[in-house]
Amino acid sequence: xxxxxxxxxxxxxxxxxxxxxxxxxxxxxxxxxxxxxxxxxxxxxxxxxxxxxxxxxxxxxxxxxxxxxxxxxxxxxxxxxxxxxxxxxxxxxxxxxxxxxxxxxxxxxxxxxxxxxxxxxxxxxxxxxxxxxxxxxxxxxxxxxxxxxxxxxxxxxxxxxxxxxxxxxxxxxxxxxxxxxxxxxxxxxxxxxxxxxxxxxxxxxxxxxxxxxxx
Numbered sequence: 001x002x003x004x005x006x007x008x009x010x011x012x013x014x015x016x017x018x019x020x021x022x023x024x025x026x027x028x029x030x031x032x033x034x035x036x037x038x039x040x041x042x043x044x045x046x047x048x049x050x051x052x053x054x055x056x057x058x059x060x061x062x063x064x065x066x067x068x069x070x071x072x073x074x075x076x077x078x079x080x081x082x083x084x085x086x087x088x089x090x091x092x093x094x095x096x097x098x099x100x101x102x103x104x105x106x107x108x109x110x111x112x113x114x115x116x117x118x119x120x121x122x123x124x125x126x127x128x129x130x131x132x133x134x135x136x137x138x139x140x141x142x143x144x145x146x147x148x149x150x151x152x153x154x155x156x157x158x159x160x161x162x163x164x165x166x167x168x169x170x171x172x173x174x175x176x177x178x179x180x181x182x183x184x185x186x187x188x189x190x191x192x193x194x195x196x197x198x199x200x201x202x203x204x205x206x207x208x209x210x211x212x213x214x215x
Contacts (some may be wrong), residue, residue: 002098004105007051007063012041014060015053017188022062022088025194027203032181033086034188036174037065045069045171047082049109054089054098062089064102066110067173069119071140073166082110083170084120103130107156116160119168121150123199128152139165145213149206 007015020034040046045067054062064087071079084106089098110118119135120127132152135141138161142148145167155161 001056002061002101003055004052004101005055006049007053011053011060012038015063018060018063018090019086019088020185020188021090022094023086024191025197026199028200029195030185030191030193032176032178033088035181035184036176037063037086038184039176040065040067040173043067043171043173045173047113049113050082050106052102052105052109054093054102056093061093062098062102063087064099064106066106066118067171069168069170071164071166071168073164074139075164075166077164079116079164079166081168082115082118083174084118085122099126100130107131107154111156115156117153117155119151119153121148122152123202124149124152130154135168138162139213141167141213142210143167143169146210147213148210150203 016034016038019037020031023031023033025031041051047066047068050064050066052064053060064084066082066084069081069083071081073079084103087099087102107118119140120132124134132154134149135151135153136147138153140151140153140161142151151168153161
């Protein structure tokens with residue numbers, strides 16, 4: 001039976017390994033997500049209640065984390081939201097609904113914490129099945145004032161994003177130092193770096209399709 005619970009300190013390295021396995025060569029060659037969650041835990045924007053692990057027979061097989069972020073509305077106001085991610089499941093446990101359970105639990109707790117909504121950058125084909133829609137439908141753009149296929153949003157109550165069109169800003173911690181990533185990755189077993197996977201090509205195409213706001 002798979003249990004969802006909050007991560008505890010003794011889980012940290014196992015969770016980092018899960019995220020590394022989940023994202024290695026996925027969206028990009030190699031990955032930086034395991035280093036990202038390593039430093040996220042000490043970030044002021046980190047929400048520990050939303051650091052959730054999936055566990056089977058004492059083994060961590062999935063994890064999701066969130067940071068506080070914000071939208072600068074076209075009305076000049078700041079609106080606090082959540083950034084979801086990284087969220088990952090060990091490859092051998094994928095396609096079993098575990099990621100969906102992590103997302104559902106995240107939404108449940110985030111509502112209890114009175115957050116307005118959640119945004120993320122990810123694969124629309126997956127996240128639209130989890131209740132997210134294109135942020136463009138809310139006229140929400142990225143920090144460069146661009147609409148992006150990968151930018152997705154989920155209201156935590158009806159109308160949460162209906163009147164706050166604007167630009168979404170993630171915490172600066174997401175802009176990781178790749179030299180630090182390489183150094184941190186030396187603590188893990190060596191893995192082959194692969195270029196040009198179908199998902200990598202898909203995301204390259206989505207990046208090419210970003211478009212400026214015409215306001």
